[in-house]
Amino acid sequence: MSTIQKDMLFIKSRTTGFASPAESYVDKRLDLNELIAINPLTTFYFRYKGPDTLGVKNGNILVIDKSVDPVEDDLVVLSDTSCFKIRKFEDQSNVWGKVSWILNKL
Amino acid sequence: MGKSFLDIKQTINHVKTSKCINRWVHYLLGIYQYSKLFGIFDYRVYRFIFLRKKMNKKIGIVDCNNFYVSCERVFNPVSIGRPTVVLSNNDGCVIARSQEAKDLGIKMGEPFFQKRDFMEEHRFCVYSSNYNLYGDMSDRVMTTIKKYATEVEVYSIDEAFVDFSNIPDEELEDRLHFIRNEVKRLTGIPVSIGIGPNKTLAKLTSHIAKRHPQYNGICSYWSLPNFRNTLYTISASDVWGIGRKWSKKLRAIGVDSVGQFIMQSDMVVKKLMNVNGLKTKMELTGMYCFPIQKISKLKRNIASTRSFGQDIDSFDQVAEAMYSYITSGAKKLRDNGISPNKATIFLTGNRHKGDEHHTFKQISFQTQTRDVEEIWSQVYPQLKNMFRTTRKYKKCGIIFNNLMPESIQQTSLFTQPIQLIQPPVNVEKKWEMKQDFISQKYTTSWEDIPSVFV
Numbered sequence: 171m172s173t174i175q176k177d178m179l180f181i182k183s184r185t186t187g188f189a190s191p192a193e194s195y196v197d198k199r200l201d202l203n204e205l206i207a208i209n210p211l212t213t214f215y216f217r218y219k220g221p222d223t224l225g226v227k228n229g230n231i232l233v234i235d236k237s238v239d240p241v242e243d244d245l246v247v248l249s250d251t252s253c254f255k256i257r258k259f260e261d262q263s264n265v266w267g268k269v270s271w272i273l274n275k276l
Numbered sequence: 277m278g279k280s281f282l283d284i285k286q287t288i289n290h291v292k293t294s295k296c297i298n299r300w301v302h303y304l305l306g307i308y309q310y311s312k313l314f315g316i317f318d319y320r321v322y323r324f325i326f327l328r329k330k331m332n333k334k335i336g337i338v339d340c341n342n343f344y345v346s347c348e349r350v351f352n353p354v355s356i357g358r359p360t361v362v363l364s365n366n367d368g369c370v371i372a373r374s375q376e377a378k379d380l381g382i383k384m385g386e387p388f389f390q391k392r393d394f395m396e397e398h399r400f401c402v403y404s405s406n407y408n409l410y411g412d413m414s415d416r417v418m419t420t421i422k423k424y425a426t427e428v429e430v431y432s433i434d435e436a437f438v439d440f441s442n443i444p445d446e447e448l449e450d451r452l453h454f455i456r457n458e459v460k461r462l463t464g465i466p467v468s469i470g471i472g473p474n475k476t477l478a479k480l481t482s483h484i485a486k487r488h489p490q491y492n493g494i495c496s497y498w499s500l501p502n503f504r505n506t507l508y509t510i511s512a513s514d515v516w517g518i519g520r521k522w523s524k525k526l527r528a529i530g531v532d533s534v535g536q537f538i539m540q541s542d543m544v545v546k547k548l549m550n551v552n553g554l555k556t557k558m559e560l561t562g563m564y565c566f567p568i569q570k571i572s573k574l575k576r577n578i579a580s581t582r583s584f585g586q587d588i589d590s591f592d593q594v595a596e597a598m599y600s601y602i603t604s605g606a607k608k609l610r611d612n613g614i615s616p617n618k619a620t621i622f623l624t625g626n627r628h629k630g631d632e633h634h635t636f637k638q639i640s641f642q643t644q645t646r647d648v649e650e651i652w653s654q655v656y657p658q659l660k661n662m663f664r665t666t667r668k669y670k671k672c673g674i675i676f677n678n679l680m681p682e683s684i685q686q687t688s689l690f691t692q693p694i695q696l697i698q699p700p701v702n703v704e705k706k707w708e709m710k711q712d713f714i715s716q717k718y719t720t721s722w723e724d725i726p727s728v729f730v
Contacts, residue, residue: 211416212462214719220730232728236462247728249353254728266464 206271212237214267216247218256226256226272233271240268331564334440334448336471337478338421338455340414341493343434343465344372347413348403350464351718351726355401362403363388366583366710371405387628404711412719416463424455429568437475439568452494472497475566476559479516480534507560508535517556522549534560578612580605581673585710587626589668591660594623596700598659599652601674606648609676615646616676621655623662626670635662642694644680653697 207213216232224245226232232247240246240259247266248255254266340346344362349355359376363369370377370386380398382391388402395402414433422428427439443451452469459467470482477497484506485495500506512534513523525548531537537545538560546554555565580601588594598621609615620638625631637658645651655674716724 211419215722215725216728217725218729219727223730231725236464249356251356252354254353254726255730256728 206233206273207235209235209237216254224256224258227274229275231273232256232269233273234267235270236267238268238270240265245269245272332441333473333564334443334471335473335475335478335568336438336440336452336469337431337475337482338436338438338459338467338469339482340417340434341466341468342372342374343414344403344405344410345374346465347410348401348406348715349374350413351409352401352403352715355403358401359395359398360401360403361395362405363713364405366585367404367712368583402713404714406715406717408717408720409715413463413465417459417465417467420459420462421455424451424458427568427570429570437478437568440471449494449496456493466493468493468495470495470497473562474559474564475568476516476556477562480510480514480560483510483514504535507538508533510534512537515556515560517552522553525549577675577677577679578605578608578614578616579673579675580608581622581671581675583671584669587629587668587670589665591663591665592700594663594669594672595656595659598655598672598674599699601672602651602655603648605674605676606646606651609646609679612679613682614679615644615682616679617641617644618677619651619655620675620677621659621662622673622675623659623669624671625667631668631670633667637662638677649696649699650694652699653694656697 203210212235214234214236216234218226218228218230218232220228222228226245234247242259244259246257246259246262246268248257248262248264249266250264256269259265259268345355345360348360348362355374357376358374359380359382360374361370361377361382362372364371367388369388370382370384370391373382373384377400382395410433417434418428418430418436421436421438425438425440426442429437431437440448440451448471452471456467456469459465468482468485470478470480470485471494472478472481481495481497481500484500485491485493488495497503510533511523512518512526512531513520515534515537518526518537526532526537529544529548531540538557540557542554542557545557549556559565582601584593584597588597618638618640620636622634622636625633639654639658641651641654716726718724718726
């Protein structure tokens with residue numbers, strides 16, 4: 171929690187002037203982790219290197235959640251004999267994990 | 277009238293029985309205290325206490341298979357199917373082996389340089405130890421296990437004791453298979469589970485399971501055929517809690533196997549080892565003596581030590597290394613919220629080159645401190661005294677003792693201000709670790725995340 175947020179929470183103790191009208195509306199600011207890494211334990215990050223395919227560009231970060239089982243046409247990372255490869259899921263046996271997010275820096 | 281009379285009678289009876297129990301408790305406590313004084317009847321008393329502790333527990337040990345190798349294999353598909361080893365700090369010796377490497381006869385702790393050619397010939401995958409990766413993967417595995425059990429004691433980086441007592445017998449096997457599959461699915465690390473009535477037997481069961489692959493990673497003490505006979509084929513030194521020192525002592529009285537060990541009398545075991553040895557023996561016969569400790573005990577001491585990448589003969593280098601170990605030690609102290617008031621520093625020669633030189637010095641700090649500058653200022657003069665320019669050193673380190681939580685701070689009445697000494701600066705780091713085959717910090721550094729290709 172940032173210092174500003176902490177100050178907001180303890181705003182009551184500072185009784186100078188008027189009480190903040192936002193006092194009863196203090197909420198946690200949005201955090202990307204709640205969206206992308208819902209299960210931080212099973213979330214891994216990979217970087218894609220290669221030509222643009224399947225909507226993934228060179229240098230994109232792939233977020234992989236191992237707790238989710240892939241279904242047909244999902245983007246998956248396969249552990250091939252020598253390296254990791256990105257493919258569409260078609261019942262392959264060597265699936266490392268399902269790609270849940272592609273982070274693309276503009 | 278009659279009812280109240282009965283009530284009173286019941287109350288009196290109740291008081292009587294509780295007094296009676298009280299007396300018995302005092303009587304037993306008395307025996308216990310006296311026996312402690314004399315020592316000789318000790319074992320009988322302990323036995324009495326432990327006999328009552330025969331409980332129907334189901335203790336499991338969840339053990340990651342070849343943990344370091346498994347971690348590397350999650351992120352290096354190349355090594356899957358190839359013999360793989362992980363080396364210790366400084367690439368000294370082998371500390372983890374894949375099954376293929378074991379089959380090729382690589383021993384635990386074998387010096388790497390002796391086997392280098394052999395490994396190249398057999399297309400080994402060799403990795404330097406990458407504790408950033410192993411630490412993170414261990415945390416993932418342990419947290420996954422904690423989701424499925426309430427009582428979990430994380431025993432080491434790759435093992436955890438788990439209490440499965442609340443699971444009914446008939447569901448147990450399915451449950452264990454489920455946990456094993458979940459850990460493998462969620463983290464990619466294969467685990468095996470041994471289960472028994474107590475920690476020692478759980479460990480022994482998992483030891484047996486490892487030697488027999490047909491158990492498929494799940495092995496129960498109750499399903500082992502001829503357990504008593506199997507005990508005679510297992511060496512006593514393989515039992516959890518019996519170390520090198522005790523197994524040597526046991527061998528001296530002709531005890532080699534576990535079966536022979538449990539045939540010894542309590543008296544003999546207690547005298548030869550100590551009460552923990554006796555507890556181990558009792559656990560081997562099915563009693564429950566070592567409970568699961570959910571919360572780890574406060575650490576007794578914290579060591580920050582490592583060997584150098586090469587032999588060092590300059591004081592500046594040693595000082596620089598010592599300063600960096602103090603810094604990392606102080607971080608550990610801060611993380612645990614404790615501070616020491618004593619420390620031991622030591623310097624060691626290269627034992628592999630026949631130099632058995634080892635000097636150490638205990639330092640009492642003026643006050644409890646974990647401030648790097650304060651510690652350094654008090655360590656530096658002692659280090660300077662210890663150092664001999666004629667010698668070469670391979671290892672140095674600092675061990676912090678007398679650790680107290682922050683809240684218990686004792687200040688001395690007569691403290692003199694510490695004369696602060698400058699930390700070493702701009703020294704070429706010759707002492708840094710040799711890590712020729714280190715893999716990347718795949719899960720803890722954005723620069724190191726693994727790459728995916730088309």
